[in-house]
Amino acid sequence: MNFSYELIEKYKEVKGYTQDKQVISDFTEFNSGNMSQIKKGNRHLTANQCIAMANAVGMDQKEALLKLAIEKSKSKEEGKIWSDIVKKISAACVALTLVAGLANAPTEDAFA
Known part of the structure; x- marks a missing residue:
């Protein structure tokens, strides 16, 4: 599992969400196609999405961005x-x- 997808799953857990569409509704530039591509490892969260989700799950923003950079390498x-x-x-x-x-x-x- 890639970092972007792991962060999405943590976000869902913290928010009490059970479906991806609930996450999608929280982010204007997010859609079901993006979500599908992230799950497959073909796409990554944007820096802004990563920061927002990191804040929501209580993760350090800097750590999250570094992990995202590793993933995007x-x-x-x-x-x-x-x-x-x-x-x-x-x-x-x-x-x-x-x-x-x-x-x-x-x-x-x-x-x-």
Whole structure:
């Protein structure tokens, strides 16, 4: 399953929708042909659709757009580069979280 279709399915779940036509009615530039092509992997969400759905499901917009870029990659090399960017950003976030956690950790003096 491709990212666009996965995001649509999450959107349907969050909205309590059971049919694709309910999703289609939420987006003016969306139609049943587009939906069919997305399901087949021949088409992708637009950036605006991706952002709107990411917001609705509580997903970070930047992460969603990066995943969409990976999906839209024209070559394996391009997809790998986008994947590497996502990994580096994730690693930087983890490192930052650890540093922030260590900065707030109690010292031995606090227990004296």
